[in-house]
Amino acid sequence: WYNSNTDTPEYAVRNEVEIGAVVAYLFANSEDHELAVPNPARGDAANGQQIVESVGCLACHITGDESREDAGPRRTFGQPLQSVGDKTSFEWLFDWVRDPRHYSAETYMPDLRLTDSEVADVATYLSGLTGGNPTAAGATYAASDVDDVLLDYMRAIVPFEEAQAAMSAMSADERLVELGERAIGRYGCFSCHEISGFEDTQAIGTELSEEGTKLLPQFDFAFIHDIPHTKRDWIKNKLEDPRIYDTNRILQPLEKLRMPDFGFSEDEARLLTTAVMSFQRDIQPKRSHVPRSARKDAIIDGRNLTRRRNCVACHEIEGDGGDYRDLVEDASLAPPLLTPEGAKVRPDWLYAFFKGPITIRPWLDVRMPTFGLEDGHWNEVLDYFAAVSDSVGPFQTHEAVADRDILDTGEELFELLRCQQCHVLDTIPEGEDVSNLAPDLRMASERLQPDWIVDWLVSPLAIQPGTRMPGFFTELPGSFYPQFEQDGVAQINAIRDYLLTFRGGPSPVRGN
Numbered sequence: 001w002y003n004s005n006t007d008t009p010e011y012a013v014r015n016e017v018e019i020g021a022v023v024a025y026l027f028a029n030s031e032d033h034e035l036a037v038p039n040p041a042r043g044d045a046a047n048g049q050q051i052v053e054s055v056g057c058l059a060c061h062i063t064g065d066e067s068r069e070d071a072g073p074r075r076t077f078g079q080p081l082q083s084v085g086d087k088t089s090f091e092w093l094f095d096w097v098r099d100p101r102h103y104s105a106e107t108y109m110p111d112l113r114l115t116d117s118e119v120a121d122v123a124t125y126l127s128g129l130t131g132g133n134p135t136a137a138g139a140t141y142a143a144s145d146v147d148d149v150l151l152d153y154m155r156a157i158v159p160f161e162e163a164q165a166a167m168s169a170m171s172a173d174e175r176l177v178e179l180g181e182r183a184i185g186r187y188g189c190f191s192c193h194e195i196s197g198f199e200d201t202q203a204i205g206t207e208l209s210e211e212g213t214k215l216l217p218q219f220d221f222a223f224i225h226d227i228p229h230t231k232r233d234w235i236k237n238k239l240e241d242p243r244i245y246d247t248n249r250i251l252q253p254l255e256k257l258r259m260p261d262f263g264f265s266e267d268e269a270r271l272l273t274t275a276v277m278s279f280q281r282d283i284q285p286k287r288s289h290v291p292r293s294a295r296k297d298a299i300i301d302g303r304n305l306t307r308r309r310n311c312v313a314c315h316e317i318e319g320d321g322g323d324y325r326d327l328v329e330d331a332s333l334a335p336p337l338l339t340p341e342g343a344k345v346r347p348d349w350l351y352a353f354f355k356g357p358i359t360i361r362p363w364l365d366v367r368m369p370t371f372g373l374e375d376g377h378w379n380e381v382l383d384y385f386a387a388v389s390d391s392v393g394p395f396q397t398h399e400a401v402a403d404r405d406i407l408d409t410g411e412e413l414f415e416l417l418r419c420q421q422c423h424v425l426d427t428i429p430e431g432e433d434v435s436n437l438a439p440d441l442r443m444a445s446e447r448l449q450p451d452w453i454v455d456w457l458v459s460p461l462a463i464q465p466g467t468r469m470p471g472f473f474t475e476l477p478g479s480f481y482p483q484f485e486q487d488g489v490a491q492i493n494a495i496r497d498y499l500l501t502f503r504g505g506p507s508p509v510r511g512n
Contacts, residue, residue: 002138005243005256012138014253017149018183020141024173025180029196033095036102040094040120047118048125052081054365055112056335059313059324063129069265074313074323078109083132093123101372106194108309110369113357143172150179153186156254187258204258211235212280223248235276239269295387302384305377311338314366318388324366330435331466333364340463342385344452350385352508354378359506360443362424363434409483410498413491416481417472426505436468442505453496 001015052063060078062068068076084093095102098119100109114122147167154163167175181197184190190198191205212231219234222245227233237244242259264272290296306312312321317338325334341350355378357368414420422438444453458476460469473479479488 003243003261004241005246005251009139011253013141013145014149016137016139017141017145018179021146021149021176021180022183022189023180024176025184026195028177028180031196033092033103035091035095036098037094037116040091040116040123042090043117043120043122043124045121045125045128048121048123051114051118051122051365052125055114056314056324056366056369057081057112058327060310072323074310074321077310077313081126081129083129083134085127085130086132086134088127090123090127093126094119097122097126110371112367112369146172146176146179150175150182152253153179153182186254187260208276208279210279210281212277220245222246232273232277236269236273239264239272240266298380298383298387301380302387305380306384309371309373317341328366332435332468333366335366335368337464338385340389340452342382342387342389343455344389344449344463345385345447346449347382347386349447349507349509351378351382354381356508356511358508360439361437363428363437406494407498407501409491410494410496413481413483413495414498417495422468425502438469440505441499442502443507444499444502444505446505446507446509448499450496450500453499454492457492457495 001019002012006015052058059075061081062071062076063081068080096109097112097114098116099111100107101111150167151163154166158166170178184195184198185201186204188204189195190201191203214231216229216231219231221227221229221234224237224245224247227237238259239262242261243257246257303318306315306317311317312323314322314324314335315338316322316325319339322334322337325331328334345353353368354371354373357370359367419441422436423441424437425440425442428437456463456469458473460467460471473488473492476488479486479491481491484490484494
């Protein structure tokens with residue numbers, strides 16, 4: 001509503017009538033939702049704010065005065081929270097944050113595994129985010145206005161007398177709900193939203209699969225003469241103002257264009273235009289086809305999934321994403337880089353971690369959520385990580401070294417390099433700057449790929465730019481240290497073998 005072809009004073013009443021009718025239909029056809037915890041007690045709003053700002057909520061949602069444009073598409077993947085308290089209740093927020101899938105089994109909102117006390121704090125904080133500036137109604141309307149608009153809809157499919165007779169048999173409330181159903185059908189709200197009564201209704205949008213193949217005369221520029229008459233310009237202008245081609249046309253309300261305005265920027269419209277132009281029949285020459293392979297298919301599927309689930313809001317992978325890093329004081333406290341993850345972590349450990357995340361860095365507040373994906377989706381992610389890190393292949397094993405001298409030398413180097421100063425072993429040192437801390441090495445044997453440990457010790461910065469892990473072996477194949485006659489490669493292998501003897505750390509595989 002209030003688009004370029006309906007944004008006039010004389011159209012305001014019809015806009016408001018249709019808006020009110022859609023609201024009436026949605027409320028009349030809403031299902032009851034049973035709260036998992038009836039009448040939950042309120043919590044501490046200040047602590048709720050601290051939780052929202054630290055555990056990762058702001059990777060997908062914005063609060064305060066931040067605008068959607070400044071935050072970008074990844075950090076606005078979820079609904080802006082600035083005025084969520086005006087929209088819903090504390091009780092609903094408690095139920096939603098506690099377990100999003102309890103309300104909607106198909107939701108993309110993950111579970112942050114908060115305690116009920118933390119959930120109460122978050123819901124109390126969010127329910128207090130009020131005071132937004134909703135757009136005021138453009139006009140007021142009477143019951144007669146509802147009748148006029150409904151009659152207009154009904155006359156489009158049945159004779160005038162039949163439409164009047166059908167309306168006369170309805171109460172005022174029934175007419176409003178009937179109009180709401182017809183307006184939803186016209187505007188295609190059900191194409192994006194699950195709405196009762198529209199489960200099997202076909203989407204209203206034009207088929208775009210071969211849009212780039214259409215001939216120029218099939219694009220109706222109407223009375224628009226101040227833009228180049230090319231397919232590319234037609235599509236780009238349609239994206240920037242979907243109703244532009246109604247300009248200067250005399251049309252009945254139900255004849256007007258109805259595509260909504262998504263508020264695309266000029267750059268977004270340009271990129272989408274390129275995409276739509278590429279939707280063509282299978283006539284491209286073979287030399288323009290990208291060769292298929294298992295690795296490339298894994299990358300395509302993985303990219304789609306990690307972007308569809310907005311993993312890239314927290315994590316950088318293939319040089320893309322990681323927006324959440326801008327919200328933390330130090331990049332070392334941000335969610336990890338995922339490009340090398342397939343080479344770094346054992347697949348069985350990573351699969352178990354996806355299914356039941358555990359705490360890797362207990363000094364951090366930000367946490368890996370639970371997504372509730374099917375096993376097939378997690379396998380796509382594992383294949384993707386393996387593909388982008390060039391580690392596609394069978395599960396790798398590395399037998400524990402039984403040579404006591406090698407293990408003793410590895411332990412000696414471990415202590416010489418003071419690895420435990422940063423890498424915690426169960427207990428976090430008191431007073432230690434958390435930005436200097438690193439994961440518990442008791443997990444190494446179960447979690448890390450043996451070959452990756454070697455690569456990491458050789459050059460940490462090459463794998464993860466910005467890491468605080470120092471490079472101890474800068475003189476390879478030699479070494480500054482005397483062990484093994486200053487053979488740096490042998491020293492690294494000894495440290496690796498010693499690390500693989502560690503046991504007892506947190507484990508998603510063993511469920512602790």
